[in-house]
Amino acid sequence: MTRTVTFQTIALTAGLGLLVAGCSQEKPAEPTSPIEAPAVQDAAAVGYACESGKTVVVAYPDAQTARVSYEGKDYVLTSVVSASGARYAGQGLEWWTASRGETESGTLSRMGQGDQAGGVIIERCSRPVAAVAPPPSGAP
Secondary structure, X not given: OOOOOXXXXXXXXXXXXXXXHHHHOOOOOOOOOOOOOOOOOOOOEEEEEEOOOOEEEEEEEEOOEEEXXXXXXEEEEEEEOOOOOEEXXXXXXXXXXXXXXXXEEEEEEXXXXXXXXXXXXXXXXXXXXXXXXXXXXXXX
């Protein structure tokens, strides 16, 4: 008995092969929900002693943000352009710091009209700046 291979036989065999191959493949991975970013660790708060005897506590969670705590209230300020030092503004307040020698000074002010710099100064504060130790001898 002689078998004749026809186009239909080849097509049927190929189709069954694809069907079996398709059934044996793993299911595509289901889309996952977005992964939440890990909670930002609270930045270490820095205390500034003010001329009035009060304290301004500031945390810098990133280069663009200063969280200022003053008289039991918290303010979130964002970085703005300054001629010198670091300046943050928002919520009607301005916090401007600059380091000179071993002291970092900070000025807390109410923003001027139209949120302009140079409003009414609320506090003048300072804190010692930790000295950077020189590298050990022989270190690159």
